[in-house]
Amino acid sequence: MIARHDAERPLFFGADQGLFGIYHPPAVPATQAVLLCPPLGQDHIRSHRLYRQLATALAAAGVPALRFDFHGSGDSAGDSTDIRWNRCLADTTAAAAELRQLSGCEHIALFGARLGGSIALAAAANVKPDRIVAWDPVLNGPDYVARLDALQDSLRIDTRRFNQARTAEVAAGQWQGFTVDARLRQQLAELRLEPPAVQVRLIESALPVTTSADRQRFIATGATVTTLSSSTPWEELERLEMAIISHELVQSASGLLREPT
Amino acid sequence: MTEQAFRFGRAGHLVGIAGLPSVVSAQTGIILLNAGLVHRIGPFRLHVAIARRLSARGYPTLRFDLSTLGDSAASDESLPRAQQVRADVADAMDLLGKQAGCTRFVLIGLCSGAENAHLVACSDPRVAGAIFLDGFAYRTPGFLLRHYLPKLANPVRIWRFVHRRLRPSRQVAAPDFGVVAPPLGQVRGELAEMLQRGLKLCFVYSGGTSEYFNHRRQFRECYGAVANHPGTTLEYFKAADHTYILEGDRQQLVDTIERWLLLNLPQVTAGGSA
Numbered sequence: 001m002i003a004r005h006d007a008e009r010p011l012f013f014g015a016d017q018g019l020f021g022i023y024h025p026p027a028v029p030a031t032q033a034v035l036l037c038p039p040l041g042q043d044h045i046r047s048h049r050l051y052r053q054l055a056t057a058l059a060a061a062g063v064p065a066l067r068f069d070f071h072g073s074g075d076s077a078g079d080s081t082d083i084r085w086n087r088c089l090a091d092t093t094a095a096a097a098e099l100r101q102l103s104g105c106e107h108i109a110l111f112g113a114r115l116g117g118s119i120a121l122a123a124a125a126n127v128k129p130d131r132i133v134a135w136d137p138v139l140n141g142p143d144y145v146a147r148l149d150a151l152q153d154s155l156r157i158d159t160r161r162f163n164q165a166r167t168a169e170v171a172a173g174q175w176q177g178f179t180v181d182a183r184l185r186q187q188l189a190e191l192r193l194e195p196p197a198v199q200v201r202l203i204e205s206a207l208p209v210t211t212s213a214d215r216q217r218f219i220a221t222g223a224t225v226t227t228l229s230s231s232t233p234w235e236e237l238e239r240l241e242m243a244i245i246s247h248e249l250v251q252s253a254s255g256l257l258r259e260p261t
Numbered sequence: 262m263t264e265q266a267f268r269f270g271r272a273g274h275l276v277g278i279a280g281l282p283s284v285v286s287a288q289t290g291i292i293l294l295n296a297g298l299v300h301r302i303g304p305f306r307l308h309v310a311i312a313r314r315l316s317a318r319g320y321p322t323l324r325f326d327l328s329t330l331g332d333s334a335a336s337d338e339s340l341p342r343a344q345q346v347r348a349d350v351a352d353a354m355d356l357l358g359k360q361a362g363c364t365r366f367v368l369i370g371l372c373s374g375a376e377n378a379h380l381v382a383c384s385d386p387r388v389a390g391a392i393f394l395d396g397f398a399y400r401t402p403g404f405l406l407r408h409y410l411p412k413l414a415n416p417v418r419i420w421r422f423v424h425r426r427l428r429p430s431r432q433v434a435a436p437d438f439g440v441v442a443p444p445l446g447q448v449r450g451e452l453a454e455m456l457q458r459g460l461k462l463c464f465v466y467s468g469g470t471s472e473y474f475n476h477r478r479q480f481r482e483c484y485g486a487v488a489n490h491p492g493t494t495l496e497y498f499k500a501a502d503h504t505y506i507l508e509g510d511r512q513q514l515v516d517t518i519e520r521w522l523l524l525n526l527p528q529v530t531a532g533g534s535a
Contacts, residue, residue: 075309155506
């Protein structure tokens with residue numbers, strides 16, 4: 001079964017029609033669909049193509065998929081300073097409702113990379129998916145905030161990027177190209193995810209950034225872990241503007257998302 | 262202003278977002294072209310910021326993905342890349358013409374987007390203006406002097422240069438956007454021809470071009486009479502990087518583009534308010 005690209009449907013949805021998404025319909029009616037929750041910030045741009053590949057692979061295998069952008073990101077309404085944790089959870093709920101309506105499937109699974117995975121895990125209580133597949137999710141907010149702060153500090157003095165190092169002031173309040181509102185920063189700094197009451201499949205890159213204590217909380221409640229053969233350069237300054245590409249991830253995630261429940 | 266998502270093009274293969282001001286008809290439309298392989302939102306969402314600012318000022322906008330980039334598919338036509346780009350941008354102009362009544366267009370592109378804007382501006386009579394962000398420029402004797410003289414006068418820099426040559430670099434190669442500049446004479450002639458046809462041209466260089474552009478004066482060294490033409494504007498943001506990763510730099514760029522458009526290609530509308 002081959003999914004035609006021209007069948008992919010770009011659309012705006014949500015209460016104010018402010019959320020952008022692309023729906024990948026299957027060639028035949030399906031019983032389960034997949035909602036792809038994007039990461040935030042530069043991770044979102046870098047993984048755009050990979051998300052499209054995954055959605056295409058799912059649709060080709062007969063599983064409808066919806067990609068979407070959170071409020072304040074991608075093509076959705078709003079500015080990056082408007083992004084809030086709770087709004088992301090609400091957007092996920094709205095996107096799940098849209099997917100259920102578009103596909104006619106009551107049963108859905110969630111996929112997310114990095115903060116997209118974290119949001120999928122946190123939104124489970126409202127969305128009620130059958131399963132969540134999370135790739136390198138951020139499970140420990142304080143660590144994540146500290147790492148992005150350090151990366152931003154390295155970025156501003158990187159003379160391969162700038163002719164002269166920039167001051168801390170002009171780089172303040174931003175993470176790798178995106179202004180971050182103080183409230184979102186605080187919400188992430190307080191983030192400590194607990195395992196949801198649904199089936200969780202963690203996919204980890206080799207050399208994961210997730211600490212073992214965070215993983216163990218999830219594994220202890222039944223989460224399984226699939227480890228990729230290579231690392232993913234999420235936080236490498238030199239590769240900040242290079243696309244995240246992993247055929248292994250697409251194959252692995254596609255398989256896990258299509259497992260019978 | 263509202264934004265609408267479209268699948269469009271001669272093969273229904275292109276995906277884009279149109280920003281449509283609340284006017285019945287607007288003469289000038291803005292089309293944003295992909296920067297390298299980044300999808301239509303642009304590096305760090307630059308294209309979204311530009312499009313929304315300009316739409317708020319009454320300009321219909323379209324940010325879209327060229328064939329095989331972002332969310333757009335191939336057209337299955339087996340065209341050479343240049344023809345493919347011309348046909349895709351023509352489809353984009355048709356869409357804005359149909360949706361907002363636009364009859365003339367301004368192309369905005371960064372890096373490979375500037376290359377594509379140049380390509381289309383050479384041949385499509387509907388193009389009234391172009392904003393080239395880190396577009397073509399050529400090393401001149403002045404560039405070489407400014408580039409190497411400070412290094413020669415600084416022993417630390419000489420040491421670093423020798424050190425780099427002696428030790429294998431672990432630095433990751435920068436993304437290659439496949440931009441190959443045509444010969445200077447050709448580009449100079451094509452720009453002169455655009456100006457003769459009445460196009461308005463804005464050239465913006467960032468500090469990220471320091472390997473081939475390092476002073477405002479270099480623009481005249483490269484392009485001669487083109488630089489002095491009243492239809493030409495030059496901006497140089499030496500502190501900024503190639504993709505405007507800092508919010509303040511991005512805002513400065515968006516402000517500059519807005520000012521240039523309002524001055525050089527003011528919107529002519531019919532009905533409603535912008």
